Amino acid sequence: MKIFRTAREMRAWSRAQRAAGKSIGFVPTMGALHEGHASLMRAASERDDVSVISIFVNPAQFAPNEDLDQYPRTWAADLALAERTGIDAIYAPTASGMYARDYSTFVLVGGVSEGLCGASRPHFFRGVATVVTKLFNAVEPDHAYFGLKDAQQCAVIQRMVRDLDMGTEIVPMPLIREEDGLALSSRNKYLSPEERKRALCISRSLFEARAMLEAGERDAAVIKEAVRDGMSPTDIDYVEVVDAASMRPVDEIRGPVFVAVAANVGVTRLIDNILFEPESPKS
Amino acid sequence: MKIFRTAREMRAWSRAQRAAGKSIGFVPTMGALHEGHASLMRAASERDDVSVISIFVNPAQFAPNEDLDQYPRTWAADLALAERTGIDAIYAPTASGMYARDYSTFVLVGGVSEGLCGASRPHFFRGVATVVTKLFNAVEPDHAYFGLKDAQQCAVIQRMVRDLDMGTEIVPMPLIREEDGLALSSRNKYLSPEERKRALCISRSLFEARAMLEAGERDAAVIKEAVRDGMSPTDIDYVEVVDAASMRPVDEIRGPVFVAVAANVGVTRLIDNILFEPESPKS
Numbered sequence: 001m002k003i004f005r006t007a008r009e010m011r012a013w014s015r016a017q018r019a020a021g022k023s024i025g026f027v028p029t030m031g032a033l034h035e036g037h038a039s040l041m042r043a044a045s046e047r048d049d050v051s052v053i054s055i056f057v058n059p060a061q062f063a064p065n066e067d068l069d070q071y072p073r074t075w076a077a078d079l080a081l082a083e084r085t086g087i088d089a090i091y092a093p094t095a096s097g098m099y100a101r102d103y104s105t106f107v108l109v110g111g112v113s114e115g116l117c118g119a120s121r122p123h124f125f126r127g128v129a130t131v132v133t134k135l136f137n138a139v140e141p142d143h144a145y146f147g148l149k150d151a152q153q154c155a156v157i158q159r160m161v162r163d164l165d166m167g168t169e170i171v172p173m174p175l176i177r178e179e180d181g182l183a184l185s186s187r188n189k190y191l192s193p194e195e196r197k198r199a200l201c202i203s204r205s206l207f208e209a210r211a212m213l214e215a216g217e218r219d220a221a222v223i224k225e226a227v228r229d230g231m232s233p234t235d236i237d238y239v240e241v242v243d244a245a246s247m248r249p250v251d252e253i254r255g256p257v258f259v260a261v262a263a264n265v266g267v268t269r270l271i272d273n274i275l276f277e278p279e280s281p282k283s
Numbered sequence: 284m285k286i287f288r289t290a291r292e293m294r295a296w297s298r299a300q301r302a303a304g305k306s307i308g309f310v311p312t313m314g315a316l317h318e319g320h321a322s323l324m325r326a327a328s329e330r331d332d333v334s335v336i337s338i339f340v341n342p343a344q345f346a347p348n349e350d351l352d353q354y355p356r357t358w359a360a361d362l363a364l365a366e367r368t369g370i371d372a373i374y375a376p377t378a379s380g381m382y383a384r385d386y387s388t389f390v391l392v393g394g395v396s397e398g399l400c401g402a403s404r405p406h407f408f409r410g411v412a413t414v415v416t417k418l419f420n421a422v423e424p425d426h427a428y429f430g431l432k433d434a435q436q437c438a439v440i441q442r443m444v445r446d447l448d449m450g451t452e453i454v455p456m457p458l459i460r461e462e463d464g465l466a467l468s469s470r471n472k473y474l475s476p477e478e479r480k481r482a483l484c485i486s487r488s489l490f491e492a493r494a495m496l497e498a499g500e501r502d503a504a505v506i507k508e509a510v511r512d513g514m515s516p517t518d519i520d521y522v523e524v525v526d527a528a529s530m531r532p533v534d535e536i537r538g539p540v541f542v543a544v545a546a547n548v549g550v551t552r553l554i555d556n557i558l559f560e561p562e563s564p565k566s
Contacts, residue, residue, distance in 0.1 A: 007448035015450075019302065102529075104393035105412075105446035111387040129388075130447075137448040163388035164413075165290035165420040167298075246385075 001082060002089040007138035010091045014052070014140045022049035026141030026168070028132060031055040032072040032186035033081050036176040040145040043173060045086035048143055053082055054091040054135050059099065060106075061127030072189050091139060098134060106130045109163070112155045112247040116260055117271065120237050125156050132157055133164075141168050149175040149183055151258045151273050155247045175273070177203065183272040190268040198233050199265045205230030206274045209259045213276045218253045227261060234263035234270075244275060253278060284365060285372040290421035293374045297335070297423045305332035309424030309451070311415060314338040315355040315469035316364050319459040323428040326456060328369035331426055336365055337374040337418050342382065343389075344410030355472050374422060381417060389413045392446070395438045395530045399543055400554065403520050408439050415440055416447075424451050432458040432466055434541045434556045438530045458556070460486065466555040473551040481516050482548045488513030489557045492542045496559045501536045510544060517546035517553075527558060536561060 004010040014024055025048025027040045037053075044051035055078055062068035082090055106126050113125035136144065146154045158170045176184045181203035182196070191199060205227045212223060220241035227239045242249050244256035253276070260273040287293040297307055308331025310323045320336075327334035338361055345351035365373055389409050396408035419427065429437045441453045459467045464486035465479070474482060488510045495506060503524035510522045525532050527539035536559070543556040 011448075011450050015301075018298075019304070021302070100446070102394065103446055104395070105443050106391050106393075107388065107447075108391060109388045111385060134446075134448045137450060140450065160388050163383070163386055163417075164390075165294075165417045167294050167420060167423065 004091050005093055010138040017050050023142040024048055025051040026139045026144045027053045028135050029053055029055055030057045031078050032074050033078045034184045036147050036184035038085055039176050040147055040173050041085035041087055043145050050088045052089045052139050053087050056093055058127055058131040059095055060130055061124050072186055107133045109156045109160045112159050116152050116240055128153055129160050136168050143169050143171050145171045145173050147173050152247050187268055195266045201231055201233050202272050206259055206272055210274050220251050231263055234265050237262035287374050288376055293421040300333050306425040308334040309422045309427045310336045311418050312336055312338055313340045314361050315357050316361045317467045319430050319467035321368055322459050323430055323456050324368035324370055326428050333371045335372045335422050336370050339376055341414040342378055343413055344407050355469055390416045392439045392443045395442050399435050399523055411436055412443050419451050426452050426454050428454045428456055430456050435530055470551055478549045484514055484516050485555050489542055489555055493557050503534050514546055517548050520545035
């Protein structure tokens with residue numbers, strides 16, 4: 001497994017692969033890899049000829065009051081997981097290599113980045129869109145695999161790729177949960193045993209929402225009310241029902257939607273969602 | 284010579300060239316090609332294995348009160364010039380293909396884009412950086428040739444390429460003038476014979492500035508004063524002496540600078556500049 005520290009080295013390797021006729025699969029990560037990442041990494045290594053992950057805790061997507069310094073770093077375990085899942089190369093640039101002192105270029109994605117996490121974390125998606133652009137430019141992947149745990153992030157990146165005519169296809173992949181329902185997240189490491197237990201009300205509430213939707217409920221307000229009630233043991237940031245493409249709130253559920261939530265459990269911010277696709281009225 | 288209308292077709296061709304081991308040279312243009320463009324096109328076709336130009340009048344870099352609709356379109360002549368200069372492919376997307384109705388992604392380059400034309404035309408460099416990103420993503424060039432007539436644009440694109448780790452090398456090329464000194468511009472077509480004559484005071488003032496600099500003048504205020512005086516027959520937008528890398532105004536000339544000007548002659552906005560590199564104090 002190769003490890004590259006600069007965009008120049010990374011791109012030279014990628015171009016050599018492409019010149020040899022190989023497709024490149026890519027999974028951008030901030031490290032602290034868990035089974036959710038592993039599912040993306042396995043997809044990349046199985047579906048593409050060669051596979052790359054990036055490990056970079058991106059300062060540009062953290063606000064000053066957020067957990068940049070505390071964000072978990074588990075380099076040795078990440079490397080071992082990458083080996084195990086058949087990854088061919090790791091791109092692990094340094095913060096100073098990524099952001100020169102006079103760095104001044106940002107990618108802004110409007111529309112889909114507003115609301116939800118974009119409302120609570122105003123610079124978040126600017127940081128995400130910018131770093132993903134940089135990573136794509138270094139890796140030049142054919143396919144990039146993103147987990148639907150970060151559904152809005154996935155929508156923002158898909159919009160960016162479409163708008164900027166990027167030559168990378170985004171492959172959204174299912175959210176992965178613990179057996180008890182908790183959505184996998186690197187930030188779950190922050191939870192105390194008591195908080196870990198309390199956090200389960202988040203997925204439970206979403207499963208209840210899914211049951212209501214499957215039973216025919218189409219009023220977003222009713223769904224949101226039920227989810228809010230179920231999540232009351234947490235400090236709720238948002239509970240929304242949004243169109244799965246535009247990420248805009250809907251009142252009545254007629255097409256694919258995410259029921260998306262964010263909440264603080266203790267000092268730990270968690271997000272989760274379910275995707276619901278009503279059967280087509282035409283079928 | 285191939286003509287492509289969509290990013291997908293353009294990229295497929297470019298990737299086939301690269302797979303065949305060929306380097307790709309690229310000249311982005313808005314058409315209405317003149318000898319300035321021709322110098323870039325000849326450089327691309329001589330230095331790279333295959334060469335591409337884009338012809339696209341980019342709505343995103345025009346303000347509502349500017350000359351988008353009047354901007355000269357000379358498709359047949361442009362094609363003939365491209366053939367003559369040895370261009371292999373033209374990328375000529377449509378405005379609706381480039382900007383979907385819900386288009387919402389922009390590339391913002393801070394610092395170098397402020398001041399000069401960025402001050403007079405606030406959305407201009409946002410539009411330029413965004414469209415060049417899109418064109419680069421479609422063409423995937425090894426080298427892109429930009430004329431120093433648009434010195435600030437060149438600095439903005441170089442900064443963007445550096446910041447976003449783009450895999451394209453920017454090649455700045457000298458400004459080209461008419462025999463009488465007028466800097467070549469597609470907008471020169473707007474000038475009446477009287478205005479054409481009056482516009483000559485712009486280049487004449489810059490040549491005077493160069494003579495002063497070569498004679499040892501290092502005070503930017505003195506240079507600007509002389510240029511302003513010389514340009515008085517026009518409606519001056521700005522006269523600045525800026526650091527050639529950062530595009531920030533300087534008071535004392537110690538390193539490479541542009542003396543950069545913009546002025547309206549009648550309703551036509553013209554820009555011009557000279558590059559001056561003082562001999563290194565070490566030599």
